[in-house]
Amino acid sequence: MERVVIIGSGCAGLTAALYTARANLRPLVLTGTQPGGLLTTTTAVENYPGFPEGIDGYELMTRLQKQAERFGARVKFGSVEAADLSRQPFGLTVDGEPVAAEAIIIATGASHRHLGLASEHKLENKGVTYCATCDGALPVFREKPLVVVGGGDSACEEAMYLTRFGSVVWLVHRRDSLRASKIMAERALAQAKIKPIWDSVVTEVLGEKQDKVTGVRLKNVKTGTESAVECAGVFVAIGHVPNTQLFKGILDMDESGYIIPRRGAATNVPGVFVAGDCADRVYRQAVTAAGQGCAAAIEAERYLAAGTGKRGHQ
Numbered sequence: 001m002e003r004v005v006i007i008g009s010g011c012a013g014l015t016a017a018l019y020t021a022r023a024n025l026r027p028l029v030l031t032g033t034q035p036g037g038l039l040t041t042t043t044a045v046e047n048y049p050g051f052p053e054g055i056d057g058y059e060l061m062t063r064l065q066k067q068a069e070r071f072g073a074r075v076k077f078g079s080v081e082a083a084d085l086s087r088q089p090f091g092l093t094v095d096g097e098p099v100a101a102e103a104i105i106i107a108t109g110a111s112h113r114h115l116g117l118a119s120e121h122k123l124e125n126k127g128v129t130y131c132a133t134c135d136g137a138l139p140v141f142r143e144k145p146l147v148v149v150g151g152g153d154s155a156c157e158e159a160m161y162l163t164r165f166g167s168v169v170w171l172v173h174r175r176d177s178l179r180a181s182k183i184m185a186e187r188a189l190a191q192a193k194i195k196p197i198w199d200s201v202v203t204e205v206l207g208e209k210q211d212k213v214t215g216v217r218l219k220n221v222k223t224g225t226e227s228a229v230e231c232a233g234v235f236v237a238i239g240h241v242p243n244t245q246l247f248k249g250i251l252d253m254d255e256s257g258y259i260i261p262r263r264g265a266a267t268n269v270p271g272v273f274v275a276g277d278c279a280d281r282v283y284r285q286a287v288t289a290a291g292q293g294c295a296a297a298i299e300a301e302r303y304l305a306a307g308t309g310k311r312g313h314q
């Protein structure tokens with residue numbers, strides 16, 4: 001029987017692990033399929049406090065895991081396949097094995113949003129990708145025109161990173177101004193290799209016959225004009241969807257699937273707490289996720305100290 005199980009190993013999950021470990025709860029952290037979470041795919045994190053020169057995302061998460069383990073957190077590679085939150089102890093199925101827990105902290109984060117095109121799906125990993133830092137250096141993209149879709153911080157970051165490899169980076173955005181923070185937007189637009197294509201959406205990824213991306217078909221949403229742009233890669237950076245499908249119908253969620261926290265980190269199920277991007281559609285920063293992980297850990301510790309879990313729900 002676990003006292004507290006933390007589902008997810010991003011900034012929120014590992015900070016919750018650090019705090020529950022220091023409370024002597026020996027938390028079990030289940031990593032999910034991407035240990036360290038989405039931040040591990042980022043290069044320089046420049047806005048995490050305490051690192052004036054910035055820090056590599058993978059290194060930040062490795063350090064955070066070490067810090068949590070130092071106080072007794074157990075980090076295990078595994079994914080939760082089912083969750084029974086209807087009675088105490090809670091029951092989880094982790095890669096086929098049952099795990100019982102008195103308290104649970106959900107920190108499952110969010111995944112990349114897809115464009116939802118059939119051609120995008122067919123050409124995924126054949127030129128369509130959701131992570132420039134993971135795939136940008138591949139030989140197929142070298143000295144070739146590349147397309148980044150999106151107008152947020154992620155799209156700007158991806159586009160800037162890709163200027164190292166591509167001959168030109170077309171930044172396709174559905175409006176005529178970027179959503180990205182001012183500093184990121186200005187940096188991206190100042191790069192000679194980055195060429196914005198405003199008011200445009202991708203209607204098709206081209207290259208199905210060749211079994212590799214050869215271009216994209218675009219539509220200008222203001223004029224309705226269609227055009228095609230040649231490229232070897234399409235980097236989709238249009239935001240994220242919360243990883244909360246497992247808890248649909250059990251935990252209160254908004255229409256987009258973000259868990260709705262009550263009184264900070266609590267949920268509608270006593271003993272189940274939530275932190276990070278799976279419950280935050282507003283801030284979605286590494287540092288806010290870490291703060292929410294801390295809050296969830298403190299709430300879980302108080303819940304366990306009160307003995308509510310052992311007595312069962314009223």
Ligand code: NAP
Binds near residue numbers: 181237239284
């Ligand atoms: P985001 O801020 O939600 O931006 C998503 C972008 O994709 C928006 O420009 C949006 O257009 C566009 N978009 C959404 N759905 C689309 C669709 N179906 N077709 C075409 N375009 C679509 O997401 P993000 O850039 O991933 O950033 C997420 C969070 O992480 C933000 O809070 C951001 O500040 C943070 N972040 C920070 C950094 C950094 O500081 N270094 C780096 C990466 C991310 P509209 O603008 O028209 O809505």
